[in-house]
Amino acid sequence: MLDLSIVTINFNTSNATIACVKSIIEKTTLLNYEIVVIDNASERDDYLNLENEIKNLNLENLKLVRSNLNTGFGTGNMIGYAETSPSKYVTFINNDVELIDDCFSVLKQYLDQNPDVGVVSPQSVNEQLDFVPTIDHFASWQREIFTRKILEIVNPKRFPKRKKSYTKPIEADFIAGSFMFLRREDFDTIGGFDQNIFLYYEETDLSRRLKAIGKKTVLIPTIQYKHFHGLSTKKSIAIKLEQKLSLIYVVNKHQGWLASKVLLIYFGIKYFFSTLVSPKKWPLFKATLVGMPMFLSLKHKQKIKEI
Known part of the structure; x- marks a missing residue:
């Protein structure tokens, strides 16, 4: 059985996807893994570029799957997940992410040692390697109306500071959806991503359902990944x-x-x-x-x- 299945989605950003894949190949040296890339109905030129680059890599553990309909984040990842081989762990990673070190082996070890944890993530940094908040509080009416800052002041134990740089693993409501590392068994138990959601809040929904089966969400700040924010989703x-x-x-x-x-x-x-x-x-x-x-x-x- 494989150690890890890695799923990522391409949407009109093939160069970023290839950079992501290459960083995984370069940094992941201790695990037996596979990568499944889902193209979410990109434009023809972008898809053909992606297809050509993946063919040139010529790797047995790298698969490209084309969807001719943009199915969004959750369903796109579920399409990719359906194409994976049996593995103990699964990671859903944005295509605008690049690995800085062999973080997968660290995350695997942490979950091996902590059966009560359901999903983990490294610390996110930007292109300049500056700190980026990676934990958050559950989406709620309280968070929207009273704001995150007020919640953190009123109840700091329940709502740890998002913008604080931590040095030890910390439990949070949820971690950024750009990098989620889970046991396949736990992911299957909660039924995967809610495919009613097209974009946004998939990670808060996922962690809420993991919490319902007694599984925690934890950030591992001693390892990092680089995230190039907003490449495929422009503000409008x-x-x-x-x-x-x-x-x-x-x-x-x-x-x-x-x-x-x-x-x-x-x-x-x-x-x-x-x-x-x-x-x-x-x-x-x-x-x-x-x-x-x-x-x-x-x-x-x-x-x-x-x-």
Whole structure:
């Protein structure tokens, strides 16, 4: 059996994907692993570039799978997961990530020694190797209304500081979705990613479900990975709306109908006044008027692409 299956998604950023794959190959020397790359309906030129580069690497443990529909983060990873071979561990890693050291072997050892931990991650740093917050507090109506900073001040034990640089492993609500290392058994037990979510909050949902089966989420700050943020997802009102749709969905799922309605009213008031200053935010306010239903998601606007 393999030690590790690594899944990553490409979406119109083939050069970043190849750099990610090469960093894995270079740094991962102690484990028996495979890499599955999912192309999430990239444009033809980008996919062909990716296909050609992967062929040139000519590795038996590297597989490319083409989806002709952009299925988003969770479903894209589940497509990749379905293509993996049996392994004890699985990692979901963004394609805009590059390894700095052999972090997989450290993460494996930590999970081997800590059966009560469900998902772990190294510390994220940016292109200049500067610290980037990697832990966070569960998506909730409290976090949105009172802010993270207030929660950390009021209850620092429950809400450890996100922007603090830690030197020892620390338990958190969830870690950044750009790098998640889990036991295959635990991932299967919770049913994998929630495929109703197209983008955003998949990691908070995942860690909540792991917590429900008694599994912790832990950051290992003694190892790092480089994350080139936002290469495939550009900021826009459509992306902002997608983020809020996912948030309302996750809050409703884990905190209940009333909590999601409180948050919806809060956003309605917030975006009403925002549109007075910035009319381009009208779609956000309009979405609150109809309850921010998931049928507004970008998931339902994707079109099939052939190679």
